[in-house]
Amino acid sequence: MKLYHHPLSGHSHRARLFLSLLDIPHELVLVDLAKGAHKAPEFLKLNPFGQVPVLEDDGVIVTDSVAILVYLAKKLRRGDWLPEDALAAARVQKWLSVAAGEIAYGPAAARLITVFGANFRPEEVLTRAHNLLKQIDAELSGHPFIVAATPTIADVALYSYIASAPEGNVDLADYAHVRAWLARIEALPGFVEFQKTPVGLAA
Template sequence: MKLYYHPLSGHAHRARLFISLLGIDAELIEVDLAARAHKSPDFLKLNPFGQVPVLDDAGDIIADSNAILVYLAKKHGANNWLPEDPKGAAAVQRWLSVAAGEIAYGPCAARLVTVFGAGFDAGEVIARAHLILGQIEAALDGRQWIAAGHPTIADVVLYSYIARAPEGNVDRSAYTNISAWLKRVEELPGFVAFQKTAIGLPEAA
């Protein structure tokens, strides 16, 4: 199994984190985004959208971080990570959609401004980040995990950009439920950290 990734991509970190949590042996292949290797003809054969991560599982090519998490949970029989019952599956899917929407346009976008020089309006995306963080903070009230009574891929998909939200100048210090949840994710067997940068605000304790 091969994972094409970049160490500063939160989308790629989701896939790398879940591979590690499942205890799967995978070859990590770093894609040089600065050199636009993700737009090369060879890479575009793997993912025509020119994005990391991409999973190559013995020739089965899976692009998109959310799709990779679903694929791995299904293939490796990790039912706890992706519940089979309709209500449980729907609860997880809700947060996969949040990751592709509000997280992408909030804390992810804010971090893209500072780490990669993206041209978003910083004030606008920071405000979006606080809106979704407030909703997640409320959703975690009285809960250990976001979608079920145990960790699921919903927790994995939300973790990376929330953990590094301060790099986008998003102050996470007021979100006590989120801080406790982040620590629970980081204590899971097989956890692998998302590479830090020196940019942005100090992380909340």
């Protein structure tokens, strides 16, 4: 397998983290976002949206970080990471939607301001980030991982931008359950760290 990625992309890290947690041999292919490699014609053939990550699996192309998580779990029949049970699967899907929505417009957007100079209103994204973290912290008060007692792809989808939230000036100090959850994920066999950037509260 090949993973087209960028080390500062939380979306890329989701895919890389799951590949590593599953111990799947893969080749990392750097897409230089600063030089516009994601908009080059050859990359747009892989993903017309011009976004990383992209997974290439023996001629099969999968784009979108959450879609890659689903693809890998289904291909390898890892029901521990993506349950077949209807209710459990629905709970996982709920948090995948949060990863694509509230996470993107909260902690991820806050980090985009400090790391990439994105033109967002800091007070708005910080408010959204803290409102979301309060909900996640409350959810994690009842079980070790976001859906149950064991990790699922929902945890992988949420991890990267929450772990890096301080880079976007989002303080995690008030969220004890979130911080304990981050530590549990980081203790999983095969965990790979999301590259840190010394900005925001992490400076």
